[in-house]
Amino acid sequence: MTGGPTTVLVADDHPDVRQGLLELLAGVEDLEAVGAASDGAEAVSLAELLHPDVVLMDLAMPLVDGVEATRRILADRPETRIVILTSFADQEQVLAALDAGATGYLLKDAEPSELLDGIRAAVRGEAPFSPGAARALVSISAAQATGERMTRRQREVLALLGGGLTNRAIARRLGISEKTVKGHLSQVFAQIGVTDRAHAAQWAKDHGLRS
8 A cells, every 4th residue: 555545446337336436536535546447357457557455346247247356356466455335235245255355345325434434444454344244244154153053963954955855865865754854954944044945955055065
């Protein structure tokens, strides 16, 4: 980071959003917009050219999405702070952004002051998160903790369900009754917060349970 204003690159495929962000940044002395990209590929190119301190990165963009653009920028310039700025805060997107190396995750409905403070926080080495994104992370942590509380048998049953087996097939594989399988699944469903087999199978896949 330099001794002057924090330089910011805006990456968003919506012209109105880009313009609004540029105008917001123009109104403060300690932040300076140095460029604007309309897709992920352009964001990567401009980041390489302009060396911004912070990139405000949308996720859903053409050519190259925000997650891949984040990964490419940080591979070249790991000191860059990338703050995701998007409309969605589901678990999968939050995790993907963090795995790619994003510093923070803000939502587009944030107040202008929250957005500006988030950029400043990223520069300080902090991790700015909108409440919605933070709740998604808490939910992920809770689900992981829930998985750790399962018994060995419950994990076996869930893994087999995730592998596409019916209750009868699970019972045969484990040498237990179908009634016992149903009992285990009822407890598992309650623990992980799902109500049907499809969502339970997806949970098993997401958490690496293998039959």
